[in-house]
Each structure stands twice: as C-alpha cells, then as structure tokens.
Amino acid sequence: MFISTENEEQISLPLENGVGSNLDSPDGLLSASKMPESPPFPAVFTDVNVVPQLEKKELETKIANLEGEIVGLRQKQRSLDEKRRETLNKILDTKGCIRVFCRIRPLLSTIRRIHKPIVVGLGSEKIVVGSAGSRKEFGFDKVFSQEATQEDVFVEVEPILRSALDGHNVCILAYGQTGTGKTFTMDGTNDSPGLVLRALKDLFRQASFDSSASFTFSISMLEVYLGNLRDLLAPKPSNRAYGAVSRCNLNIQTDLKGLVEIEGLTEVDVSNFTKASWWYTKGRQVRSTSWTNVNEASSRSHCLTRITIFRRGDASGGGKAEVSKLWLVDLGGSERLLKTGATGQTLDEGRAINLSLSALGDVIAALRRKRGHVPYRNSKLTQILKDSLGDGSKVLMLVHVSQCEEDIGETTCSLSFAQRAKAVESTRELTEDLKKQKEKRIAELEEDMRDAEEEYKRVGNQIQKAEFLLSESRKLFSATYQLLKDEGKTPTSAKEEPSEFPATPKASEKVIKRKDTYSVPRFMNPTMASRQRKTAAEREIDSRARMLRSGTRSSIQISGSESLSYLDPHFKALLRNPNKKSRHGYTSTPLAESTKCNVSDSKPISVPRAKMVSSLDPNLKATLRRHRRRMSDLI
Numbered sequence: 001m002f003i004s005t006e007n008e009e010q011i012s013l014p015l016e017n018g019v020g021s022n023l024d025s026p027d028g029l030l031s032a033s034k035m036p037e038s039p040p041f042p043a044v045f046t047d048v049n050v051v052p053q054l055e056k057k058e059l060e061t062k063i064a065n066l067e068g069e070i071v072g073l074r075q076k077q078r079s080l081d082e083k084r085r086e087t088l089n090k091i092l093d094t095k096g097c098i099r100v101f102c103r104i105r106p107l108l109s110t111i112r113r114i115h116k117p118i119v120v121g122l123g124s125e126k127i128v129v130g131s132a133g134s135r136k137e138f139g140f141d142k143v144f145s146q147e148a149t150q151e152d153v154f155v156e157v158e159p160i161l162r163s164a165l166d167g168h169n170v171c172i173l174a175y176g177q178t179g180t181g182k183t184f185t186m187d188g189t190n191d192s193p194g195l196v197l198r199a200l201k202d203l204f205r206q207a208s209f210d211s212s213a214s215f216t217f218s219i220s221m222l223e224v225y226l227g228n229l230r231d232l233l234a235p236k237p238s239n240r241a242y243g244a245v246s247r248c249n250l251n252i253q254t255d256l257k258g259l260v261e262i263e264g265l266t267e268v269d270v271s272n273f274t275k276a277s278w279w280y281t282k283g284r285q286v287r288s289t290s291w292t293n294v295n296e297a298s299s300r301s302h303c304l305t306r307i308t309i310f311r312r313g314d315a316s317g318g319g320k321a322e323v324s325k326l327w328l329v330d331l332g333g334s335e336r337l338l339k340t341g342a343t344g345q346t347l348d349e350g351r352a353i354n355l356s357l358s359a360l361g362d363v364i365a366a367l368r369r370k371r372g373h374v375p376y377r378n379s380k381l382t383q384i385l386k387d388s389l390g391d392g393s394k395v396l397m398l399v400h401v402s403q404c405e406e407d408i409g410e411t412t413c414s415l416s417f418a419q420r421a422k423a424v425e426s427t428r429e430l431t432e433d434l435k436k437q438k439e440k441r442i443a444e445l446e447e448d449m450r451d452a453e454e455e456y457k458r459v460g461n462q463i464q465k466a467e468f469l470l471s472e473s474r475k476l477f478s479a480t481y482q483l484l485k486d487e488g489k490t491p492t493s494a495k496e497e498p499s500e501f502p503a504t505p506k507a508s509e510k511v512i513k514r515k516d517t518y519s520v521p522r523f524m525n526p527t528m529a530s531r532q533r534k535t536a537a538e539r540e541i542d543s544r545a546r547m548l549r550s551g552t553r554s555s556i557q558i559s560g561s562e563s564l565s566y567l568d569p570h571f572k573a574l575l576r577n578p579n580k581k582s583r584h585g586y587t588s589t590p591l592a593e594s595t596k597c598n599v600s601d602s603k604p605i606s607v608p609r610a611k612m613v614s615s616l617d618p619n620l621k622a623t624l625r626r627h628r629r630r631m632s633d634l635i
C-alpha cells in the first residue's frame, strides 16, 4: 500500500491486532507528521493478477456457513409450523369439532314498525327467544347480534380456514329458515362481500405468507336441486337438451379410504383471488332461485362451493403433499310450505330441501351419539359431505334466525337443531368449573400458538437476511474468481480459434454441435490440388473485386459461366472485407457462404445452412452448377 506524506492530513492505517497502532492518538489515527522516517513495516506490493487464496478460502467458508445456517433455520421454521398446526388443532378440538354460531337477522325496514323483536342476544354466547310469557334460552359458541357486520362474522371464522390450509377437511354450513340471511352471510353484496369471497381472499393471503409449503387451489360449485346434483361451473352447452342432462348427471363416489369424489364435477384451478372470485360469481349466477311469499329471491337448492387445497411441503421437509377440502355451503331454507305459498315446482323444491335438511339432522344426531352407523346415504347432501362432517374434520354451522314474532316456531326449531349439532361434542352440559378449566386451557393454547407464530416470523426474517448475504457472497465470489479464471483462459482460447464475435458459452456449444453434425466423410475432404485450384479462384475473385471497387462493372466473370453480381450481399461483404477468413480457414467466397442470389426480380435461391460446409460437398457442387447457369443467363 502506498501512503502519501505530502500533506499532513491524518491517514488511517488498517492495523491488525493493534500492532503498530498510534497510542498517542486517542482515536487510533496516525498523524502523517508523526510518522517515523523509516516505516516499521516492509512495503507490501500487491499484484492484482495474483488470486488471493486466503480471501478465496474465507469467502468459500462464509458461503458454506451461510448455506448451513439457512438449512438449520428452515428446519427450525418447519418445526415451529408443525407446533403451530398442532396447537391450532388442539384449540379447535377443545372448542369442539362442530362449532355453532348464531346470527340474528335485523328486522327489515318494511316490517320494522309492525313487529316487536322476539329474539335477543344475551352476551356473546347466549340467545333468548320468546315474549314475556315463555322464554327459552340457547347457548352457542358465538352469537352475532343484528348489528354484527360481515367482517365481525369473518373474524370468528378465520381460524377454521387456517385449519383447512393445515390439511384438515372443513365444512361451513349456513343453516336457517328461509329469508333469514343465509345467502347474505355467504355471498353478501357488492358493498359488503360475504364469507366465501372473504375466505378465498384470506386463503390466498395466508398461503402467500407460508414459506414452509406451496399451495395450489381449485374451485368447484354444485347445487343439490330436487335431489339431483347440478354442476354450476360446467361449460355452457351448445345444445340445451344435452346440457341439461350433463349438468344433472353427476355421481358420488367414495373410495376405500372413505374419501368422496363427485364424478364429472368441473374443477377449475385458480391461481389467485381475482380468478377464484370470478368463477364463484359465475357459479352463483347459475343457481336456482324463485320468488316466494317470504323471500323475493329464495334459493331453491343447497349451494355447495368446494375449495380444494393442495399443500406441498418444501423439499427440505420431504416435500410431503396433502389435499384438503373446504366446503362452503349455503343450505336451502327450511320452510313451512303453507306459509311460503309455494305451489307446483316451488313446492317440490321446498319439500326436497326439507327432506335433505332432516337427513343432515339425522347424520348429526348419529355423530352426536357416536353411533357406529351414520346414515350418510339418506340424501345426496350428506353423501357429498361425508368425509367433511365426520372424524378429523372441522364443522362450523352458522344458524340464522329472524326476530319476527310470526317466525317464532321456525326460529325455535332452527335453534334446537343447531344446539343438537353443538352437543355432538359434549353430551352433557359442562359445569361452571369445567367450563372455566376449558377456557383456561384454550387461552394457554392460544398463547402458545401466538408465540409459535411470532417465532416463525422471526426465523423467517433471519432466513431472508441469510439468503440475501448468501446471494451477495455468491455474486462476489463468481465476479472475483470466475473473472480471474476466465482471464487466465483467454490467451489459449484466443489462439485456438480467433472469433469475430464474443463467444458466449451457448454459442460455442452450438458451434461444436455444428462441426460434429456437418463433418464430411474423409474421402470428401479437399485434396491438395483442389485446394490449389480454389486458392487460384479466390485470387481471381480478389483481383476482380479490386476492379469492382473501382466501380467499372456491375458483375464479374469468375471462370467460364461462373459469375457474381455486385448486388449479391455476400459478395458485397467480401468487397468490404477482402481479408476475412472463413471458419474453415479458407478465405470466404460468396458461393461457398451462400447461394442466395439477390439480382432484382429474381427469386433468391437459398441453400440450407447445413449444406454450407464446403464448396466440395457433392450436393453443393450440383447446386453451384445450377447457380452458375442461372447467373450466366442473367448477364
């Protein structure tokens, strides 16, 4: 290193282990004026072309360390994710695999003045139905009052969605009397989107944050209409009669493991929320609705949306693949057929809905009693949901009730049904003590889960930093040592094959391939005599080219009928650069390079490049003869 002593500025010296540091100077800087006359250190000369082996080793070690660190951090992140998944599962199991929420529909403006509300929420888990004379209390996991917003409902549903991403089958059912707001909760409106769209958005959001696995999603939609299955996402049929059959002709299959599949149901891969919501809106539009006395646009079927989640763990974790289903079901409204004023088809639809709802009730009752036989086969609805209602799956029922006095009968029925479903988990009422213990356990688990999530994020940040450092170190390594390596190679490669163009590794690979592909048999190689003949011809071309450069003729006679046009691009190139060598060591001749003829009005004749190996190629000779004839005709 060279240190200037011309001015008296302070110069910092990078001193190792403090040896030679200026102790006089408090900040450790050595004043040039105080420097000893002969420096205590021998002058060091650095040859920039010498590869600093020590630094190279250091950098290699650093890269290896970082790689190891990242592997370790990923492992840690995976076990944290595993812990979070287990804890969430425990929370949901403690809370109950079938959870029931209740939502009270506000009195609509048209009936607000004539009705006194008969359903009142008592805190966040109780609801009271009845007037002064008879009061009945129901308890649920959560009660949403009439003021609750779509967002309030979604916040409570969110944890169960996470469970679907973790690989569990999840089923969310909107149940209730007709006109109580099931479709409002699931679909929502443009201003206030419902659960399905919020859930889809959240799934994509959560999947994008999860670095321990990759996710893909697909969507299917069907309705159970009059006991038949209709594919809501099937492509529009060109022939209506055929379409009607294909839409309704779906079979439900159950495999040996008990997994349910619906044969022929359209399944659309959706890569983002926009696509998913587009398909969902499309499916909704096809759903059957009718006007009834109770609801202007009453859904006359059960509408089922299935999101299939494909989860693949990262390669370092074994790349385990899991598939889970999230069912979002807007059930048809239970209804008193007389009250809805339904007749004909609408009456049949109402009956079919009631029948399948009672089959759903029977399944839930069997699950509650932990009976060996669960009557899934009694309706299409329960057959479809078989693998998402039973063991290992999570069920959320959202029961909807009206506040109107005239609906008190249906309201009580709905709430009793929902409470029975809730009792699948606990056949007896919990004592206050047990309840408190349960709550405490849930709170502890929730704290554990939060800790695991925070730690997961922290480790994620560490991974990001380490990855950044690794990529920078790799760049530095390849920029420094690869460059030096390449520089070392340059003279040899330059000797081997002078190239006009900077050769990229790919290009050189190509060249090698071409040489191999187009190598001619030995007997076709030019003889000494032919080489001499050729050289003579080239000399002739050169001299004529010189003549042409002086601009006297527009074409030249090579020998016999062989001629060249001044307009030939290859010949032009030769004129520009007469000393240019071909790759094969010969001075390039226009004819050897290409037989394309550019004389005006004549169609260019091109020979594939594969034939351009040598003018001595027998096929090429024939082409050349043809070319010469044509050229002499043109003169």
Ligand SMILES: Nc1ncnc2c1ncn2[C@@H]1O[C@H](COP(=O)(O)OP(=O)(O)OP(=O)(O)O)[C@@H](O)[C@H]1O
Pocket: 104, 105, 106, 108, 176, 177, 178, 179, 180, 181, 182, 183, 184, 185, 295, 297, 298, 299, 300, 331, 332, 333, 334, 400
């Ligand atoms: N929470 C709510 N806030 C405001 N309006 C609501 C709410 N719930 C329902 N509604 C309104 O009540 C009407 C009936 O609701 P919706 O169609 O969702 O009922 P439903 O239970 O799906 O009926 P059906 O079973 O007949 O299809 C709609 O006009 C809807 O906008």
